[in-house]
Amino acid sequence: MNISNLTLEQKIGQMFICGFHSLVPDDQIRTLIQQYHLGGVIYFRRNIDELEQVASLSKSLQDLAAANGSLPLWIAIDQEGGMVARIDHKKMSRIPGNMALGATDNPEYSYEVSVISAQEMTQLGINMNFAPCVDVNNNPLNPVIGVRSFGEQADKVAEHGAAVIRAFQENGISAAAKHFPGHGDTSVDSHMGLATVEHDVERLQQVELKPFIRAIQEQVDVIMTAHVIFPAIEPEPIPATLSRSVLTGLLREDLSYRGIIVTDCLEMHAIAKFFGVGEGAVQAIEAGADIVLVSHTLSDQIEAIEAVKQAVLSGRIHEKTIDTAVERILALKQQRIADVPEAEAAPVFFERHEKPEVDRLLQEVARKSITLVKDQGQLPLDTQSSVLVVWPEVRSETQVDEPWTEVVTLGDALAAYIGEVKEIRISAEPDEQEIELVLREAASCSQVVVATYTAGSALPEGQRKLVEGLQQQKLGKLIVASTRNPYDLNDIPGVPAYLCCYENTPYFMEALAAILAGHSKAEGQLPVSLDDPNAVGVN
Known part of the structure; x- marks a missing residue:
């Protein structure tokens, strides 16, 4: 990998990672590789079907680059875990998200689950993961980071982030710490607009920069930038x-970073608009920046490449x-992907029950994550009586809110412990008709468990009205469990019992059900601060 062998166009191509829109190499990605000498690709859910298909796609793309005389490709993805996971398949281990890991207060769990993730991604031909997110989420109104962060304490975010970086890079995946110099204390989603962090340099050094300094000490391969203003x-x-x-x-001079700097996607409104x-x-x-990320549109991708050339x-x-x-790019490619191995046979992927050690670990992490924030005599449920469960369905998808297609609802999980479980599924933004349906059903129930779900900065109005309506009914037992944002x-604030799950994935719903039924205890430590004076303190 000698730079003297590359033309200007080939060098510029190495500085771009781009996405495309199909399950096999299409005209968009062929054009970018063959005509623009693209350095890497990024996968989204639109590129994912069966795992064997992903492995085949990765090989096809590398073969296409080789046939064009190009260097091996970065094949990148945002496989953060939890609610941001581009690969949604029952044979892919459901790695917990960062805030759930932060709630365990044990960086060793972050290391162990990231080793599993790295090994599985490697089987798919992926060699770069745009993770971990090491933003310190200390703003409850942050609409885009939230549970993607390990928590609000910079030192603990730094330790968990370092564990993930080490796990990825020891197992052949280039890690990318993001979003430098910190997207945690914002109330604007940079996908939609420009955010500003107003803190002075001293505060930034004490909080926002700490995890990145730790990542640099860990020799992280890549750092991704934030589309955020820092006056x-x-x-x-x-x-x-x-x-x-x-x-x-x-980053380069003061913090002495020597690795690769990659931009977040330039099609986000904070830049494009x-x-x-x-x-x-x-x-x-x-x-x-060393690498520019343009994830979606061919015209934008060509515009960016041509603009740099001009x-x-x-x-x-x-x-x-x-x-x-x-x-820098060639040096890292030489280290990580100089020799793209020929696949002798299609890799073998296993069902969840066929990976007992992985299954046990992920069950354990879920148990250690779920946090009992307050309980005024509501837990456990009476397993001899019926229970009404309210389950919010996530019916729309964004780049930072990607529900798994294989769903285990809380009602499904509770049925293993309680004979009569009635579950009402509502929208995550329920309308008046859905609210009235739940309130009518709850009137004849002595036990109600409400799962809440917030992807943005505040509990949706319909969910808030629903919980307030249930509080007014003076039920025998009312328990609320947040299944994403702990700030719900x-x-x-008046609910008598509240637990945080940080995500609504099967391991977590199964662990929550066992806790509600009294078969186990919630062991998680709250990684952020909440307003309720009865809430447990931040760990």
């Missing part, structure tokens, strides 16, 4: 992704800047 570091109103003060001044994808790519490279030809970007970035309690 204390960059005086101009531009996001970190486009700021030379942030990427070169802070305010700067444009092409201009954003140029400014990101000027700022110090910037070099016009003298705006010196070719030495390109060479420095590509040298801030919107329904």
